[in-house]
Amino acid sequence: MAGIGDLVAKLTVDSAPFSKGLGTASSSLTSFAGTVASVLGPLAGLLGGAVSVNALKTQIDAEKKLAAVIKATGGAAELTAGEIKEYASQLQGVSNFGDEATINSAAMLATFKEIKGDVFKDALTSAADLSTVLGTDMKGSIIQIGKALNDPIKGVSALADAGVSFTQQQKDQIKTMQESGDMMGAQQVILNELKGEFGGAAEAMADPWTQAQNALGDTAEMVGTALLPAINVLS
Numbered sequence: 001m002a003g004i005g006d007l008v009a010k011l012t013v014d015s016a017p018f019s020k021g022l023g024t025a026s027s028s029l030t031s032f033a034g035t036v037a038s039v040l041g042p043l044a045g046l047l048g049g050a051v052s053v054n055a056l057k058t059q060i061d062a063e064k065k066l067a068a069v070i071k072a073t074g075g076a077a078e079l080t081a082g083e084i085k086e087y088a089s090q091l092q093g094v095s096n097f098g099d100e101a102t103i104n105s106a107a108m109l110a111t112f113k114e115i116k117g118d119v120f121k122d123a124l125t126s127a128a129d130l131s132t133v134l135g136t137d138m139k140g141s142i143i144q145i146g147k148a149l150n151d152p153i154k155g156v157s158a159l160a161d162a163g164v165s166f167t168q169q170q171k172d173q174i175k176t177m178q179e180s181g182d183m184m185g186a187q188q189v190i191l192n193e194l195k196g197e198f199g200g201a202a203e204a205m206a207d208p209w210t211q212a213q214n215a216l217g218d219t220a221e222m223v224g225t226a227l228l229p230a231i232n233v234l235s
Contacts, residue, residue, distance in 0.1 A: 062103040069110040076113035077120050087121050095202035096210040097128050097138060105138040112150035119187050123149055126194040128202035130162060145194070152178050152186040159190070164197060166190075 067081045077084075088102035102124060109115060109123055127141040134141070144162055148155030152174045156166045166174075170189055177186035 059100050059103075062100045062107070066103050066107040066110065069107045073110055073113055076116065077110045078116040079120055084120075087124065091124065091128060091202075093211075095128050095132070095206050097131075097202065101138055102128070105142040108139065109142050109146050112146040114150045114183060115146065115187070116184075119149065119184060119191065122191050125202070126191060126198065129198040129200065130194065132201040132205050133198050134162065148190050149187045152183070152190055156190065159194075164193060166193060 063081065063085065066084060070077060070079075070081055084106045085099070085103060088099040088106065091097060091102050092099040105127060106120075106124060109120065109127075115123055123142070123145050127138050127145050130136075130141040130145070131138050141162070144158050147158040156171060156174065159166075166189075170193065174186045174189050177183070177189070
């Protein structure tokens with residue numbers, strides 16, 4: 001049996017077979033790497049496309065839901081779906097809440113028919129602030145705020161669980177305004193209290209990394225929009 005010395009001597013005197021073997025192995029490895037890349041490249045593209053389409057689907061579903069509620073309520077919010085979508089985009093730009101989360105919350109808020117126009121927008125902002133302080137999603141906050149604004153006299157108690165307290169003077173003021181038909185005035189008392197306790201929290205806690213992820217989500221939606229026709233054909 002040849003020893004290590006014989007092997008060293010063999011490589012020293014005649015290294016051609018060894019070099020040839022290395023070359024063959026290197027060539028095989030390169031070929032294998034190319035095969036893997038050719039297989040995984042399209043797969044990565046498909047996966048990326050799937051992520052983009054899923055992001056787009058989430059956005060489309062939220063917008064469809066909002067449009068359906070606005071239609072069902074006869075446009076009681078006095079805002080179009082496009083205007084609400086634009087406001088959701090603005091809120092995303094200064095907070096950690098993606099526009100699809102705000103649009104979903106807006107769809108829920110639109111079921112409260114007494115909440116209209118600027119009050120509607122302020123309610124979305126207040127929900128973002130309240131959720132930021134309480135560490136919850138917008139869904140729970142928008143329901144509490146929606147109940148309060150839709151019927152202010154009864155609604156002030158709906159916010160008690162969230163720690164929002166009203167003085168007797170505020171309660172009397174709300175009652176007087178609502179009973180006299182000044183619904184917006186009564187709603188404004190509630191919104192002012194929310195701003196006084198939670199106002200600016202969502203903007204103050206805006207995280208650049210979260211905002212970057214939301215922006216990337218918007219980019220994925222754009223990619224999904226471009227890919228969707230081809231994917232439909234493929235399906």
